[in-house]
Amino acid sequence: MTQLVAFDMDGTLLMPDHRPGDETLRTLGRLRERGITLTFATGRHILEMQPLLRRFGLSGWLITGNGTRIHSASGEPLFRCDLAPEVAESVLHSHWDTRASMHVFNDSGWLTDKPLPELLKAHGYSGFQYQLADLRRLSAHEVTKICFCGDHEDLCQLRIALQEQLGDSAAVCFSAVDCLEVLPHNCNKGTALRALSERLAIPLRECMAFGDAMNDQEMLSCVGRGVIMGNAMPQLIQSLPQLPVIGHCAGQAIAHYLTHWLDTPHLSYSPE
Incomplete structure (x- = not known):
């Protein structure tokens, strides 16, 4: 039942x-x-x-x-459950060979570093919007997850790089063809x-x-x-x-x- x-x-x-x-x-x-x-x-x-x-x-x-x-x-x-601060620090402050945009989520909402109005189409019925911020200046504490949005093939290469650097300290998975997420371990x-x-x-x-x-x-x-x-x-x-x-x-x-x-x-x- x-x-x-x-x-x-x-x-x-x-x-x-x-x-x-x-x-x-x-x-x-x-x-x-x-x-x-x-x-x-x-x-x-x-x-x-x-x-x-x-x-x-x-x-x-x-x-x-x-x-x-x-x-x-x-x-x-x-x-x-949030990302371990050392994981968030590593992702936020490393150089990634990618054209994808980076997005950070915490209890305050959605943060990114450049205007991307096309991403707001998915949020039209809720009115939810990003806040512009310098992501490298964000505190690594209380970061819920970090997302990368872009071309799928580019994200597949980024996924390999993230997994090599983070190992078992975080989970890296696709939430959509064009969205790769870094989540807390387990x-x-x-x-x-x-x-x-x-x-x-x-x-x-x-x-x-x-x-x-x-x-x-x-x-x-x-x-x-x-x-x-x-x-x-x-x-x-x-x-x-x-x-x-x-x-x-x-x-x-x-x-x-x-x-x-x-x-x-x-x-x-x-x-x-």
């Missing part, structure tokens, strides 16, 4: 224009009517997720910053969902999760029913070949899948 459903946001619950579709919202309402706990697990910041959910009439537990924070539906902080959506399930006394085998990128891998692999989006990164599909792949987020595939699961659980599911 599924008691909790966890959703990645971008590329999963949200359509390409970064909003949930009407069919998706109706389906989430049906889950709530069944008493199923909703959890939104995302790389987005808590300061963004709260107004975003209010705008669309949603409520649920929040795993933000790719597992670095957990909040209750009412906003109560339950868990936090801190991800999977570990956060495990902590939340323990708090709620809901076994992970009774949880379902949806995702589309490599930062969803741990979450999808630890639950009783993990589901991959049809628009997922190929690396995610290859890493979890045992999991079903459904339709594209543009077609509100989650609504299609969950409606089938709610109404005809005895029948096998076929993607759109």
Whole structure:
């Protein structure tokens, strides 16, 4: 029996224009009517997720910053994890052979060092914006995560360099094709969902999760029913070949899948 459903946001619950579709919202309402706990697990910041959910009439537990924070539906902080200061110092003050832009996240919000208005398109429904700052002057303490945004092939080379320098002191993973993240060691959506399930006394085998990128891998692999989006990164599909792949987020595939699961659980599911 599924008691909790966890959703990645971008590329999963949200359509390409970064909003949930009407069919998706109706389906989430049906889950709530069944008493199923909703959890939104995302790389987005808590300061963004709260107004975003209010705008669309949603409520649920929040795993933000790719597992670095957990909040209750009412906003109560339950868990936090930051990069080790020496890791943040190393990333912020090293020279990286990359054309990608660097972005720093902490409890104050999103910091970067040059205007990048094209990145704000993904945040239009929440109004969340970056603050311009000299990143080399930032304190290395209480840095939640550091992201690099740019061309995928360039980021693949950067990933190798970061892993060589940081070793096991941090996790380096793709949250999207064009976004590479440096996260605290052993801190991800999977570990956060495990902590939340323990708090709620809901076994992970009774949880379902949806995702589309490599930062969803741990979450999808630890639950009783993990589901991959049809628009997922190929690396995610290859890493979890045992999991079903459904339709594209543009077609509100989650609504299609969950409606089938709610109404005809005895029948096998076929993607759109």
